[in-house]
Amino acid sequence: MTDLASQPALAQTESQIYRSILDVISTVEPRVADATAAELRDQRASLKLIASENYASLPVLMTMGTWMSDKYAEGTIGHRFYAACQNIDTVESVAAEHAKALFGAPHAYVQPHSGIDANLVAFWAILATRIEAPELAEKGLKNVNELTGEDWESLRGKLGNQRLLGMSLDAGGHLTHGFRPNISGKMFHQQSYGTDPQTGLVDYDQVAAAAREFKPLILVAGYSAYPRRIDFAKMREIADEVGATLLVDMAHFAGLVAGKVFTGNEDPVPFAHVTTTTTHKSLRGPRGGIVLCQPEYQPAVDRGCPLVLGGPMGHVMAAKAVALAEARQPSFQTYAQAVADNAQAFAEGLMRRGGRLVTGGTDNHLVLLDVSSFGLTGRQAESALLDAGIVTNRNAIPADPNGAWYTSGIRFGTPALTTRGFGTDDFDRVAELVVDVLSGTSVGTTKDGKPSKASYVTEDGLAARTAAGAAELLDKHPLYPGLEL
Template structure:
């Protein structure tokens, strides 16, 4: 049931729904298509790529030869001519498009053309934006990539897990063997059942409304932050997330994450392209819209959230890394007031904290 729903949802001929996580699904593709020591291309971690796309501390970077491509230093967009140049020069066995912190659309058609030119497989990792693909507000890579992977949480709103899609029967057989017996034993049927439910939900008309709201709310948040003087990497967003460059406020991602958490706003520190700070400090934070959108927030609420964030970060500009406790408490009270208007479980009377 989960297989058939995944195929229908994303328009793929073959699907494997057994991967236990996003990392394992990508590892399975490597196991299916590459040999140890083979070269592959992926977006540099420092430019928004994922650990499994070639980080030296990850299996992908230890067992294989990663060849990174990056974003332009001026507009922080991927230069497809540069991707083509690197591919022609290195002749990788695999090219990965997809990231963990890139807020713009991907040119899947051009990536496939480059892969075909150099004789490489194309892997599209749509983990972050697959919910938007399912909802019809983001281009789909499935028709272009040799193989597509995605987690089933994030914007898809399912359980924490992964799936692998392809339109190539030979690749499907290799992927199936890579998952079992190559990497995993018995399937986690309770999680697979949850995936089947998530795929069914994603095929409902309400999910398209949600997906459009996710994109609209992300744009509203980015615009609000820019109005407050914060820089958005690449200038905005085409999907559900954005990177906020805190340097105009003199703040660090590590400290901003903690300050915002004290103000009841959850985010994570994140490196920006060519970040001068160490990875555990960073000059930015990553923000996303799916969770609050699911709660019922609209563009007006996300515009307000942008102002809340700017207030907290401005407190750091004035008081340093420790921030402004008074401002944080004030913002926290307003966040709690806002959330009270959008209860997660409106039929429950529990009021504990």
């Protein structure tokens, strides 16, 4: 890894540690040890281009494998419902300290187990602050347990009938931004804003018009498949105009915020009332979530457990602390800029070879390719690329005729390969490999001879030829160099 590689003096020790760990696991369940070793081999041998994945450092990985996982610690720092939580208090405090310093946030809550959990904490904290607290204050009550009968039923109805406005799924939004299959779509009366049909870009006038008409309690900004930056100052203006709370989900681009690639109006933290993120993806930490918030939302956010979370995972909070400490090093800013530069090079490489990109390019870490120009569905393209050792995921594009399952798009991301040390020339070569695969893939047929949305046919030898080209790149940039199992 570019700035996470083991020092030569530590490589032998790390190899011994991991060999010993797998040996111990094998004494209980060898299939798990074998699968773990195989996963490392598979990751080393593939071009990982999934935008939501990365590689955590060995210190982060080691931190998760400790007895910190054995402790229950419901509650908050210094106010636990279990005894002997002083060491959990320490790691949670350190993680929160790093998060606040890294993002310039007044408050950080590091307990969420995932990005979805972070969003659930944020949603309910906003409801508790905007709806529950005023209702209780009006009645002179301290908490909802003091409500009885019709008063409680009335408050329940209000909490479950608020409006949320977020980016539509096909425009690049996320399932947790109010879509009906997700709990957020069942909690809220939801409406979506899209992007300009011609450019694929967010139209702030259109968002403002939708907000004025819909009058949401919560305006959600952020994305999982939108390849451009957002002006969060404008989003805050829209929220303020209609009296909404601005919630920004920066799970995908948190690393670019931490690495100072996104600054000014492109940094959501100064403008959002509440900001959520995952700690993996571009932030390169363990799988988990964080909620950042302004002071007025802190009391409700800190009640995430037991509001919607179970006991916090001490070993993961400890790993978050290590990853956030890494992200505060100057080298992380170099990494974050390389992520953005590599995305530009990759996008330009695809377009130069005939690829059609949603929005015509990128200025963040991800690239969204419309594969209908190759005559394929996203599912066919994803499978053909995987056969060739290129790991991606299919993704819907605006007004996608193939829907959310088969899709017409492939989403690519540059964080993981950038961690391995790939540069702009490497990504141009990756673009060449991707286009070669897609150009050499055609639509298969169903059992009755009709064109299929899932099956596909590739040219003889294409997968092997592409995998050989990928291997040349991967060999130049080894994953966890010096770690031998």
